[in-house]
Amino acid sequence: MDRQLLPHLAIVLAVHRRRGFAAAAGELGMSASAVSHAVRAVEEQLGQPLFARTTRSVRLTEAGEAFLHTLAPAMAEIADAVDGFGASFGRVGGVLRINAPHVALPMAVTPLVAEMSRRHPDVEVEVTSEDGLADIVAGGYDAGVRLGHTVAQDMVAVRLTPPFKAIVVASPAYLASAGTPRNVGALARHNCIGFRFVTSGGTYAWDLLDRKAHVSVEVKGTVRVTNALYARDLALAGIGIAYIFEPLVRAELADGRLRQVLPQSAFEEPGLFLYFPRRAAQAPKLRAFVDLAKDMLGLATAGARPGSRE
Incomplete structure (x- = not known):
């Protein structure tokens, strides 16, 4: 060449x-x-x-995908070798590229990035926010963040959050006007704030429990979003019913601006995980980020999901 x-x-x-x-x-x-x-x-x-x-x-193109599938890991190894040389003299540096969904930012990523900047000022953290299932290897990312059950088995996974529930919420004003649904089937008669994936174009069916059985519910309404955090804002505005992770609306539930609907139907998610290829695990910048995550969150990472993990 x-x-x-x-x-x-x-x-x-x-x-x-x-x-x-x-x-x-x-x-x-x-x-x-x-x-x-x-x-x-x-x-x-x-x-x-x-x-x-x-x-x-x-x-x-098809040829481009094949080429980058080989190129990206090779370039990452070169970058890791350079960063590792600096780390051998006590300096952790380089650019740490993270791919994460929007909902993961306030739940896990933001506090980690803030502390990383304080502890390792020579590391430049670059966060790309997208809600599709990105190929972090081909995309040139060092690591990604996903819900535990969506992480590929050949990746190392490090827990970032405890398990949490996906819940249905609405404002008191909306419920006073439209009524409160008493069962999952009643959602069909309500204005539900939908979610569309930007990458695939598909719409998200709400994962709920109906008489303790898992169901995927297709909902309809006057508004559809591509950012789940905006669904929270629309629910606060009284537009309709939103489906969202409970930690993202904890404050609003506590002060009464939102109310949980169908609490018996809340679906438990396994939590958010940082994931990366095993070959990247010893890169000093990523190692520092992983160690920081463990320090801050204090969570054991073994046994939460089958497959490789730390």
Whole structure:
């Protein structure tokens, strides 16, 4: 391979991670034309297009997916080697890239990032918030955050939160106007705030318990969101009934701005986990983040879910 292409490989990863040439250029401090030139140089060397470009989106081609599946781990190993050399002299540094859903930010990520900045100021933490099931390896991330049951078995998983319940809530004003549903079936007659996945375009069915049996409930209403935290705001505004993780509305339930509906139908989730490939576990920047998570949350990580974990 032409050695002059080596600097271009990180640019290819940035375009995929940022899902666009302009966004990658902003991250890298380059012009969009320079980013485009670098990607084109790699594509010419490989003899295959890596990205399918339209006026609205940039996505990997089949060849691009195969290439990045190999490239991303190799580039991560190089970065880890550089960071590890610095750590051997007592310095933990580098860029730690985390992919997390929006709901995980206030529940787990924000306090960790804040403390990480205080303890390890040479580490630059970059958090990408998206609610789809991202491929953290191909995306060039060091780690991701997911609900426990969605973490792949070949990943190392570290618990970030205890288990918590997904509950149904509404404002007193809405319930006074529309009435309070007494069973899961009654939700069909209410204005329910729906959730749509940006990546897949699919809508989320609410996981609930109906007479102690797990059911997935398709709901309808006048509003649908792509950020569960906004569903909370809409519920507070009296728009309708929202489905949300209980820790996110604990304060609103305590002060009466929201009320829990169908408490007997609340569904327990396994909790949020930080996950990453085993080969990344010894990277100093990630090791520091994991150790910090354990210190702050004080949770045992063994036995919560089958598979590899710490």
